[in-house]
Amino acid sequence: MRTTKLAFVAAAASLLAGCYPSERAPNWPVTQRQEPFKQLDAAMRHSAPPVADAVTFERIVRARSEPHNWLTYYGAYDGHRFSSLRQINTDNVARLRPAWTFQAVPIGIIPKHSEFTLEAAPIVVDGVMFLAGWDGYVWALDAATGEELWRYRHAIPLDTPLCCGNVNRGVAVARGKVFYSTPNGHLLALDARTGEPVWTKIWVDVRAGESSTMAPLIVKNMVIVGSSGAEYGVRGHIDAFDIDTGQRIWRRYGVPKPGEPGSETWGNEEAWQRGGGSAWITGSYDPALDLLYWNTSNPSPDFDGSPRPGDNLYTDSVLALDPNTGEIRWHYQFTPHDVWDYSGVNENILFEEGGRKLLAHFDKNGYLFVLDRQTGARVRIVRFYDRANWGRIDPATGAVSDRREPTREGIEICPGPAGAKEWPHATYSQQTGLLYTPVVDACATFRKFPMPFREGLSWHGGDFKVDRAQVHGGAVKAYRPDGTLVWEWRSRHPIVASLLSTAGGLVFVGTPDGIFIALDARSGRQVWQFRTGSGIHSNPVTYSVNGTQYIAVPTGAGGWMKGFSPELLGHERGGTLFAFSLADAASAGAQSSAGSPR
Amino acid sequence: MRSWRLAGALGLSAALLVLSACEYAGLFRPSVLGQVDPEMATLMNELPNLDEPNEAIIGRIYATGGASRAELGSDGIMRDRIRIPKDEYLWYPAVIIMPRGGTLELDITNEDHRLHAIFAASNGDRQIMSLPAATRGVIRVQLDQPGYYWFGCPVENHLGRGMLGLVLVKGEVPPEARLDRPPQPQAGNRRPPRAHH
Numbered sequence: 001m002r003t004t005k006l007a008f009v010a011a012a013a014s015l016l017a018g019c020y021p022s023e024r025a026p027n028w029p030v031t032q033r034q035e036p037f038k039q040l041d042a043a044m045r046h047s048a049p050p051v052a053d054a055v056t057f058e059r060i061v062r063a064r065s066e067p068h069n070w071l072t073y074y075g076a077y078d079g080h081r082f083s084s085l086r087q088i089n090t091d092n093v094a095r096l097r098p099a100w101t102f103q104a105v106p107i108g109i110i111p112k113h114s115e116f117t118l119e120a121a122p123i124v125v126d127g128v129m130f131l132a133g134w135d136g137y138v139w140a141l142d143a144a145t146g147e148e149l150w151r152y153r154h155a156i157p158l159d160t161p162l163c164c165g166n167v168n169r170g171v172a173v174a175r176g177k178v179f180y181s182t183p184n185g186h187l188l189a190l191d192a193r194t195g196e197p198v199w200t201k202i203w204v205d206v207r208a209g210e211s212s213t214m215a216p217l218i219v220k221n222m223v224i225v226g227s228s229g230a231e232y233g234v235r236g237h238i239d240a241f242d243i244d245t246g247q248r249i250w251r252r253y254g255v256p257k258p259g260e261p262g263s264e265t266w267g268n269e270e271a272w273q274r275g276g277g278s279a280w281i282t283g284s285y286d287p288a289l290d291l292l293y294w295n296t297s298n299p300s301p302d303f304d305g306s307p308r309p310g311d312n313l314y315t316d317s318v319l320a321l322d323p324n325t326g327e328i329r330w331h332y333q334f335t336p337h338d339v340w341d342y343s344g345v346n347e348n349i350l351f352e353e354g355g356r357k358l359l360a361h362f363d364k365n366g367y368l369f370v371l372d373r374q375t376g377a378r379v380r381i382v383r384f385y386d387r388a389n390w391g392r393i394d395p396a397t398g399a400v401s402d403r404r405e406p407t408r409e410g411i412e413i414c415p416g417p418a419g420a421k422e423w424p425h426a427t428y429s430q431q432t433g434l435l436y437t438p439v440v441d442a443c444a445t446f447r448k449f450p451m452p453f454r455e456g457l458s459w460h461g462g463d464f465k466v467d468r469a470q471v472h473g474g475a476v477k478a479y480r481p482d483g484t485l486v487w488e489w490r491s492r493h494p495i496v497a498s499l500l501s502t503a504g505g506l507v508f509v510g511t512p513d514g515i516f517i518a519l520d521a522r523s524g525r526q527v528w529q530f531r532t533g534s535g536i537h538s539n540p541v542t543y544s545v546n547g548t549q550y551i552a553v554p555t556g557a558g559g560w561m562k563g564f565s566p567e568l569l570g571h572e573r574g575g576t577l578f579a580f581s582l583a584d585a586a587s588a589g590a591q592s593s594a595g596s597p598r
Numbered sequence: 599m600r601s602w603r604l605a606g607a608l609g610l611s612a613a614l615l616v617l618s619a620c621e622y623a624g625l626f627r628p629s630v631l632g633q634v635d636p637e638m639a640t641l642m643n644e645l646p647n648l649d650e651p652n653e654a655i656i657g658r659i660y661a662t663g664g665a666s667r668a669e670l671g672s673d674g675i676m677r678d679r680i681r682i683p684k685d686e687y688l689w690y691p692a693v694i695i696m697p698r699g700g701t702l703e704l705d706i707t708n709e710d711h712r713l714h715a716i717f718a719a720s721n722g723d724r725q726i727m728s729l730p731a732a733t734r735g736v737i738r739v740q741l742d743q744p745g746y747y748w749f750g751c752p753v754e755n756h757l758g759r760g761m762l763g764l765v766l767v768k769g770e771v772p773p774e775a776r777l778d779r780p781p782q783p784q785a786g787n788r789r790p791p792r793a794h795h
Binding site: 025026028029030031032033034035036037038040107109151152153154155156157158159160184185186196197200202203204205206207208210233234235237248253257272273274452453454455456457 | 679681705706707709717719720721722723724725726727728729730732733734735736737738739740741742743744745746747748750762767770771772774775776777778779780782783784785792
């Protein structure tokens with residue numbers, strides 16, 4: 001008995017001993033201090049010239065009058081992605097050479113290493129370039145030399161729900177500030193001279209599966225943003241904030257509540273709560289009509305329509321919004337009751353035809369829609385992807401027939417969930433009067449199966465697979481606005497970079513295996529190429545500094561490659577912005593000297 | 599005999615009472631025991647041996663890195679202490695828990711006889727602090743969002759050998775950022791439903 005008692009006491013004593021840490025940190029004096037990582041670069045100036053102070057809404061409205069700048073996401077509010085610069089043209093493009101590069105390689109651990117990429121449209125204001133990268137980075141660069149002027153990096157949690165890559169499409173600049181929305185949904189107003197935050201507003205709910213990837217848009221005294229996350233069963237929204245204070249002015253949900261207009265298109269009383277309809281691409285704006293055109297993405301869940309019978313407004317739609325209130329003036333839905341993930345978020349190109357104000361939109365579903373942008377009336381519908389077999393849209397009525405929907409066993413449907421055109425943008429050349437669109441020629445095997453919804457987790461209601469044999473390549477197609485095909489340029493891989501047209505008679509296009517190409521805008525003939533070494537999935541822009549025209553293209557493969565180019569998943573990927581100029585124009589004279597002889 | 603039993607029972611109760619103040623006692627809660635997975639127990643037993651060739655990484659982070667709750671000071675700053683023990687390639691603790699977003703101050707002592715440094719996520723830019731052998735330093739980081747962030751030692755391949763740490767920020771997004779919808783189904787059995795905004 002005594003032995004038992006002793007054993008018990010010994011065991012208790014040893015357990016108690018384990019309750020206290022055996023070692024404590026020594027009480028040494030504090031001698032070491034921290035530094036921001038950027039301080040280690042002694043050459044960095046940490047300041048940019050105050051070029052953004054004079055950028056106003058009125059100046060962005062007249063952006064076409066200053067072609068040396070790229071003042072807003074599409075270059076101007078009209079969504080054309082066209083520049084009247086012509087120093088680089090069809091006669092001399094063979095002499096286009098890299099003037100400088102800016103490398104942005106991730107250091108340490110970031111969420112979703114495999115799918116990071118530079119997707120931004122750099123904004124250029126009077127010789128300063130403002131660029132956003134993945135994982136919270138914003139840079140100010142000297143647009144003539146590539147020198148880093150300042151850097152801001154927001155810390156992004158590793159568990160941020162990013163459906164389709166760690167990407168960001170850029171910033172907006174006005175009134176001395178750079179506006180940037182982080183992947184975890186903090187809208188930041190940074191001082192454009194220093195990169196220091198002026199105000200911060202949290203506007204998306206990461207716990208609900210929301211995130212942010214688009215470039216903000218300045219309209220009047222507002223900065224306007226749209227949410228990401230329709231793969232997570234969110235309720236997408238577009239928000240407007242006061243440019244000076246960050247106070248929210250309005251929010252417009254992509255899915256109406258019961259009782260609101262459009263709610264009758266949801267044949268399940270709970271479906272609206274997680275109906276998707278996010279708004280992850282920047283809108284266009286018509287200052288004369290004072291209408292904002294902002295589009296919405298797919299309904300949730302993506303591939304199983306049974307939890308949400310009906311047309312599911314306002315998913316896959318263009319919303320013509322009153323920018324002062326966020327009210328919907330009219331809408332047009334491109335894919336009613338979508339079960340293919342054909343997010344209708346692609347750009348709206350605003351143009352005139354016979355005095356009529358129109359809007360052109362190349363949709364993921366493979367059809368070009370031309371609408372009256374005052375009323376939303378259908379003007380014409382043209383199929384631009386011949387292989388499209390998900391359904392048939394009657395050009396006269398807009399009605400969809402012959403729907404081919406995902407099955408439990410799996411069925412091949414074209415295009416795949418990347419669409420016949422992914423988010424990267426078409427362009428409208430004011431010189432040729434033609435519309436040019438990038439094309440993804442890939443099908444997929446779609447399956448659907450019931451999937452319970454859990455907040456914050458992805459909710460597809462099925463899945464898809466793109467086999468190599470289902471990837472048929474890509475194209476750039478040139479159309480007259482009346483829907484006549486003028487030329488087609490074919491590529492080995494799908495085209496997932498935005499196009500850029502210039503008054504030099506050129507259309508620029510990047511490929512997902514890293515070749516940057518110039519095409520003759522009139523004939524589609526390839527006239528120049530440069531191998532960048534990393535895939536292109538971004539928005540090239542053009543601008544000029546001190547009389548030298550530059551073409552800038554961010555590179556870096558990634559961002560949901562499994563959806564459009566699974567054949568390139570093992571391809572090399574980096575993250576470099578290339579700025580090109582004519583070999584004799586830049587003359588490297590703009591480069592500052594890195595040293596001097598003794 | 600009866601008195602021995604009584605004394606034994608009293609002694610056992612007293613010991614359990616004392617033990618209940620420490621973390622070990624918590625391991626015997628039904629909610630913890632219910633989660634014990636035989637495969638996980640096997641993994642825990644084997645991990646320290648599995649990485650024996652380089653005497654670092656998995657087993658040590660998993661078994662001894664530990665977690666710590668940063669203390670919220672009256673000045674609103676959350677603080678914690680981290681040790682870098684000798685010959686371990688390890689942060690101790692390796693998981694820092696912040697009750698909410700804000701400023702975290704880490705007081706780090708490098709007891710090792712080799713150079714280390716900390717490279718930590720923070721708004722504005724990542725922060726770096728060098729920690730030569732037998733030194734102590736203080737670093738502040740700004741982390742404003744629920745979720746988790748990493749920190750590591752960028753010297754040589756120390757990150758790969760085990761000097762990887764996490765900062766877990768608890769809490770919610772502000773009410774104005776929440777979606778206008780009723781509470782939604784949550785994953786897992788123990789996660790409480792989020793309050794309706």
